[in-house]
Amino acid sequence: MRHFVPLAIVSLVAACAPRPETVATTPPPPVQAPEAGSALTGLTTQELVGRFGTPALQIREGSSLKLQFRGRRCIMDAYLYPTGSAATLKVTHVDTRNLTGGDIDQSACIFSLRNAAI
Numbered sequence: 001m002r003h004f005v006p007l008a009i010v011s012l013v014a015a016c017a018p019r020p021e022t023v024a025t026t027p028p029p030p031v032q033a034p035e036a037g038s039a040l041t042g043l044t045t046q047e048l049v050g051r052f053g054t055p056a057l058q059i060r061e062g063s064s065l066k067l068q069f070r071g072r073r074c075i076m077d078a079y080l081y082p083t084g085s086a087a088t089l090k091v092t093h094v095d096t097r098n099l100t101g102g103d104i105d106q107s108a109c110i111f112s113l114r115n116a117a118i
Helices: 004-016 045-052 108-115
Strands: 057-061 064-072 074-083 088-100
Touching: 045 074, 045 088, 045 108, 074 108, 088 108
Parallel strands: none
Antiparallel strands: 057 064, 064 074, 074 088
């Protein structure tokens, strides 16, 4: 019984002691790097040809246009849609892939295609 009393006192004191506040820290939202393709967004057909040379493939579908540029390391598809009252075709989306269809860093692909055209 002698050991029970001190143990009971310690338990009571611990139960009454204020608990440390746990601050719920939520990690900040991830910072999204701008897409490399966004640098091409808004370019016209002529501007794309000026940067990358003659496209390897042109596909017209309705009022839109897909231009494909190929290099030693990758393939880039630029999708152009009419914008504004003049219905000028401008890039709205860019896809890149390696030569076997796998993922590739978009910035690296655009850089290699641009250097090949110079």
